[in-house]
Amino acid sequence: MIKRSSKKFIDNLLKENPSWNILDIGCGYTPHNDASVICDVQDLSNFYKDRNFVRLTDKILPFKDKEFDFVITSHVLEHVEDVDFLIKELERVSTKGYIELPTILEDNLVFENKKDHLWHMEFEDNKSQLQISKKIQYLEPVITVSSIKKFSKYFRQSLILELYWENSIEFKIVKKDLIDYEKISRLTLARKFFSKLLRNLIR
Numbered sequence: 620m621i622k623r624s625s626k627k628f629i630d631n632l633l634k635e636n637p638s639w640n641i642l643d644i645g646c647g648y649t650p651h652n653d654a655s656v657i658c659d660v661q662d663l664s665n666f667y668k669d670r671n672f673v674r675l676t677d678k679i680l681p682f683k684d685k686e687f688d689f690v691i692t693s694h695v696l697e698h699v700e701d702v703d704f705l706i707k708e709l710e711r712v713s714t715k716g717y718i719e720l721p722t723i724l725e726d727n728l729v730f731e732n733k734k735d736h737l738w739h740m741e742f743e744d745n746k747s748q749l750q751i752s753k754k755i756q757y758l759e760p761v762i763t764v765s766s767i768k769k770f771s772k773y774f775r776q777s778l779i780l781e782l783y784w785e786n787s788i789e790f791k792i793v794k795k796d797l798i799d800y801e802k803i804s805r806l807t808l809a810r811k812f813f814s815k816l817l818r819n820l821i822r
Contacts, residue, residue: 621718621790622747624783629691629717639688642713644680645695654691656682678704682712690716697721697736702751706788715785718749723757725778729767730760740780749782749790758803 633641633653643654648666650657657663658673658680666672673681678701690713697720699705709716720740726732733756741750762770771778 620747620786621749621782621784621788623742623744623781624717625781626717626719629781629783633689636688640686641689641691642682642687643691643693644675644709645698646691646693651691651693656687678708680708680712684711685714687713688715689713692716693719694721696751697726697738697740697754700737702738703790703792706790710786710788715783718780718782718784718788720780720782722778722780725767726754727756727758728760728762728778729764730762731764733760742780742782747789749788751790751792752795755795755800756802757800 630653633639633651637653639653639655641651641653641655642658643650643656644658645660646654646657647659647661648663650670654670656671656673657667658675660675662674664672664674675681690709692709696702696705696718721729721732721736723739723741726736726739736754739752739754741752742748743750767778
């Protein structure tokens with residue numbers, strides 16, 4: 620089962636279950652406060668001297684089956700080449716978890732996402748299914764990561780996909796039809812903006 624949720628709901632859920640063994644994967648320098656174990660491909664052992672840090676050196680997560688009560692995967696799946704393998708690993712090491720992803724809109728807006736992200740993620744509510752497709756750059760990026768964080772304060776649901784899962788993560792890798800694909804040019808957008816602005820000034 621996988622469904623839409625919110626980070627606020629997840630934070631409350633973890634606070635209500637202080638005995639849970641919680642894994643945070645790929646969080647870099649910003650793990651969840653309630654994480655019992657932090658796992659990342661970077662060697663951050665010096666940074667996490669007072670916390671339980673495990674470095675990921677292989678595709679297979681270095682944990683036992685169902686070792687955790689909860690696993691957090693925030694802004695990770697879109698970076699991973701073998702995304703279906705990682706999803707199965709999440710199911711293997713935990714019974715439930717939280718997945719946070721950029722929406723297609725956010726992914727196209729941010730400069731730093733252009734090279735680092737491999738996949739687009741959408742949630743099909745009718746099928747309760749995460750749908751994964753190869754990333755398409757519909758728009759040349761226009762803002763930075765720091766800027767999108769400010770936007771997220773007011774437009775989070777448009778920019779962030781928040782999912783809660785139990786027992787299994789229903790997903791499908793889909794191939795998008797690119798017959799009508801047309802890249803949106805920043806120059807075209809700028810021209811339309813200034814044209815509209817000029818028309819308003821003339822009136």
